[in-house]
Amino acid sequence: MTSRIVYLTGADRTDGDEVAGIERACLEVIAGLSERREPVMTTHVINRMRKQFAPPSLVLALRRLEQKRLITCDDTGMIGLTDEGHVAGMRILRRRRLLERFLFDTLKVPWHEVYREAKHLEPLLSAVMEARIEALTADATTCPYGNPVPGRSDVSPDECVLVTAPINAWFVVTRIDEEAGEDSCALQFLWTRGLRPGVPLVRRPDACDGLVVQRADRRIVLSRRMAHFLWGRSKRSEG
Numbered sequence: 001m002t003s004r005i006v007y008l009t010g011a012d013r014t015d016g017d018e019v020a021g022i023e024r025a026c027l028e029v030i031a032g033l034s035e036r037r038e039p040v041m042t043t044h045v046i047n048r049m050r051k052q053f054a055p056p057s058l059v060l061a062l063r064r065l066e067q068k069r070l071i072t073c074d075d076t077g078m079i080g081l082t083d084e085g086h087v088a089g090m091r092i093l094r095r096r097r098l099l100e101r102f103l104f105d106t107l108k109v110p111w112h113e114v115y116r117e118a119k120h121l122e123p124l125l126s127a128v129m130e131a132r133i134e135a136l137t138a139d140a141t142t143c144p145y146g147n148p149v150p151g152r153s154d155v156s157p158d159e160c161v162l163v164t165a166p167i168n169a170w171f172v173v174t175r176i177d178e179e180a181g182e183d184s185c186a187l188q189f190l191w192t193r194g195l196r197p198g199v200p201l202v203r204r205p206d207a208c209d210g211l212v213v214q215r216a217d218r219r220i221v222l223s224r225r226m227a228h229f230l231w232g233r234s235k236r237s238e239g
Contacts, residue, residue: 170201200215
């Protein structure tokens, strides 16, 4: 089993090995979805990845991951990571998130492009490059989107998504959901409106055209889809 995990998560994967590429991508998505602390369903994975791969190919890839004992899947379609699958998935996330940090902090790649670039580059990292990036990002505990680097930090148990925050409550953004990374337009929208980790907001009563937040003296209207991308800590406002 160890050799399988190295093959799926390391840089020794041969170029053009589409089967391994699909399995690896599925494992990465499952690991990311598991950070939401809610059941991961087969339909979630397929819907998330259908722009990259055909649904029948994804179903087969999930079946192969199950055969390799990296995931479990019950009769309802709920997916779980085995111990070995968890190690493999978290290693992929760790490599990519540290690479995101390197691209943003050192190479100054624009925030809304970092996820996409890291996604392309991470499977190609050699052991030498991985070690160098580990060293250059030694102090990083999160990626530029606030998501935890496995082995250095964890998702906070008191986080919630913005759509569940009470009206007139303070909401401090802690991280941007992984799904937003696949939409550079969504990331650019968040960046230009200052909706980034560490930013305090106040949720205001919803408008007819979306969910309303206030950042400093600026009123911002978000679609519910966009609001689902924002994780943070909420507390009742005094004002």
